[in-house]
Amino acid sequence: MSIAIDSLMSLEAWHKHRKLHKPELMAHRRLRSVRLGEHMTLQFEDERTIRYQIQEMLRIEKIFDEEGIQAEIDAYAPLVPDGSNWKATLLLEYPDVHERRRELARLIGVAQRVFVEVEGGAPRVHAIADEDLERETDEKTSAVHFLRFEFAPSQVAALRAGAAVRLGCDHTNYPAHLTLAAETLASLAGDLRG
Numbered sequence: 001m002s003i004a005i006d007s008l009m010s011l012e013a014w015h016k017h018r019k020l021h022k023p024e025l026m027a028h029r030r031l032r033s034v035r036l037g038e039h040m041t042l043q044f045e046d047e048r049t050i051r052y053q054i055q056e057m058l059r060i061e062k063i064f065d066e067e068g069i070q071a072e073i074d075a076y077a078p079l080v081p082d083g084s085n086w087k088a089t090l091l092l093e094y095p096d097v098h099e100r101r102r103e104l105a106r107l108i109g110v111a112q113r114v115f116v117e118v119e120g121g122a123p124r125v126h127a128i129a130d131e132d133l134e135r136e137t138d139e140k141t142s143a144v145h146f147l148r149f150e151f152a153p154s155q156v157a158a159l160r161a162g163a164a165v166r167l168g169c170d171h172t173n174y175p176a177h178l179t180l181a182a183e184t185l186a187s188l189a190g191d192l193r194g
Helices: 009-029 047-061 066-079 096-106 153-160 184-190
Strands: 032-037 040-045 086-093 114-118 146-151 166-170 174-179
Touching: 009 032, 009 047, 032 066, 032 166, 040 047, 047 066, 047 184, 066 184, 086 096, 096 153, 114 153
Parallel strands: none
Antiparallel strands: 032 040, 040 086, 086 146, 114 166, 166 174
């Protein structure tokens, strides 16, 4: 589903809408947010989370001209899954600035080491990271990455049928994994088309 300018609310309409619907919008984001280990969060995006993000950016930046609105759509729309994948914003969270600097230097390549394992013996699906621009240097990685998990048709079918999923990271300096909660998995399965 694409997000068109005429499908967005005016700043005034959004102001009223967000007051009434913010709790349910935040609940939807929490449902699709997964904490992996102590310092990594994956926010799985969908049309609803990205539409919210665009509307919020328009509100915060007070953008109301068509060119500015289209620029926000162009920036965020690529994060909407297209039916064969999941897309996520990966956040590496270290509140202490010194610890953050040290850990981001140790975690070069971490975004490509995040994976999804679909129950049934299919191979791990490692993230395709940062297709928009390079977010690492030889000295450190970024605290924010954009990930895409591209699934084979058999994996899409298994996910839509309710297969369990393990999410993990096999980076040497950040080994972590968990099984996705049923309610999160059900929401993510809705991103896929068989």
